[in-house]
Amino acid sequence: MEEELKLLIKKRGAVKGRITLFRKYLAEIEDKVLNFGENELLDETLLIELETRCNKIEEIFGEFEGYQTEIELNSNEEDFELRLSERDAFENDYFKAINLSRFYFKQDETWVDNDLTVGKCWQSSDIFGVPSNISSTGRLIVVHAGSNNGFLENASLVFKAGQTSGDYHGQMNQTNFTKWLTEKLLPNIPANSIIILDNAPYHLVQKDKTPTKSSLKQHMIDWLSKKGITHDPSARKYELYDLIQMHRPSNNQKNYVIDNIIWQHGHTPLRTPPYMCELNLIELAWAQVKRHIRCRNTSGDLSLTKLREVLDDAINSVTRSDWEKFCQHVIHIQEKYWQTDYMMKEIEPLVITLDNADESSDSDLETDNDTDGSDSETE
Incomplete structure (x- = not known):
């Protein structure tokens, strides 16, 4: 297990190294990028190279996620905070590099x-004016x-x-x-x-907007048919809507x-x-x-x-x-x-349990009595 963890950390280090190299590249072309549009266009070759490097660097985020997840799963519980800080540090470096590379x-x-x-109006110390409309x-x-x-x-x-x-x-x-x-x-x-x-x-x-509860029934039927979702056209409108809700795309799929x-x-x-x-x-x-x-x-x-x-x-x-x-x-x-x-x-939820104080006291008393009785029989 320890050897496997070391290998994963080594592979993750290689991924982090590529981010460092990419930021060094950005530092080298920083002046040209920042002055874009002020005097002349960026050299076309530089634009193509920058775009290619950006596309490549975006691919490594998934690689890091894979290695980091494996490392976290194979780490001891006491190292959990350390692993989280490592993930945060990489994500900060990664997104800063992406932000520098894109307009x-x-x-x-x-x-x-x-x-x-x-708005202006005349007024004195004792008479307030009204701005003209x-x-x-x-x-x-x-x-x-x-x-x-x-x-x-x-x-x-x-x-x-x-x-x-x-x-x-x-x-x-x-x-x-x-x-x-x-x-x-x-x-x-x-x-x-x-x-x-x-x-x-x-x-x-x-x-192809997802129908709402107020949409026409025919719109609901057309949407379900287009999505290839089995349905009964003679069903009531609320039944069709329940079916739509089951297949509604998430926000990032709109x-x-x-x-x-x-x-x-x-x-x-x-x-x-x-x-x-x-x-x-x-x-x-x-x-x-x-x-x-x-x-x-x-x-x-x-x-x-x-x-x-x-x-x-x-x-x-x-x-x-x-x-x-x-x-x-x-x-x-x-x-x-x-x-x-x-x-x-970071704030942990506060859970308040409401109990009947009298019932709790009775329950505690019964428990105490039972315990006392058990002890006396043993003696």
């Missing part, structure tokens, strides 16, 4: 109204993406909300978003990028339309947790853009043409240095969440 692009959409301005007469919808290198060049989309003509019209929806994704985002990002999405409804449209498009182009979709927009750093960029517009829209009634000019100026005012600060801010929040999550896992 992260955060995309999002926002809007700006022509009444977007700083300015109604919006025009709104622009803005879609963009960025990373720690800044807003992505040629990826901006701005159109008037509610317009009935043009390539982009109406409000932001799946059709407009998909068109922007395929025409403006995907052609302009590096290979093997990660695209971070929030949970907007048009990001979550599914192909067939999102947007995800499929991203995967087909060689990139990876990644969603922020629901209701946690603070983990999407482009929200910080939008806040800065809107602050810039407010400070320059003193009248609160800009024409759409002038609003577009101010918007473009606001977007250009967000520098690469700003984006780097946004990244650090989000990383700090993420680390705090991880620490909190780890501490919550």
Whole structure:
């Protein structure tokens, strides 16, 4: 057993060594990677080599998992904490290496109204004023993406909300978003990028969506037939739904339309947790853009043409240095969440058993009496 454990540790060490070599390689090309998009394109040969190495390094995670699991199973109980720390150390090194090797692009959409301005009113020390109520007469919808290198060049989309003509019209929806994704985002990002999405409804449209309890019965029958699941079409609706529940795919198996498009182009979709927009750093960029517009829209009634000019100026005012600060801010929040999550896992559940005090006392008394009687008979 001891010899087998030593061999497993040796094999695991070889896997860890490959991570170390990969990080050394990344350090050698760091300057070229960080300056991508600022002056010139990365050399095509370097891009191909980087992508190949990334694909290879992702394969070794499974190898490590296999060896580490065997080591943990063959280790003594007193070494369990040590094995867990070894696993954590490797995963930290692995994910840091992956993060360094891949470009992260955060995309999002926002809007700006022509009444977007700083609220002002007259007031004195003893009379409070009331801000004027300015109604919006025009709104622009803005879609963009960025990373720690800044807003992505040629990826901006701005159109008037509610317009009935043009390539982009109406409000932001799946059709407009998909068109922007395929025409403006995907052609302009590096290979093997990660695209971070929030949970907007048009990001979550599914192909072959699992029927819900309120779906039409025919939809349920069609879904079961397509999946090859034996069913009785004459069954009641609740019976069909129970059958669907038994074969419902897990969350990570949901067939999102947007995800499929991203995967087909060689990139990876990644969603922020629901209701946690603070983990999407482009929200910080939008806040800065809107602050810039407010400070320059003193009248609160800009024409759409002038609003577009101010918007473009606001977007250009967000520098690469700003984006780097946004990244650090989000990383700090993420680390705090991880620490909190780890501490919550460490808390053991508190189990309180409720008993009738009188019954417990009677039971104890009977036990004592029985014991006393048994002793007296023995004596």
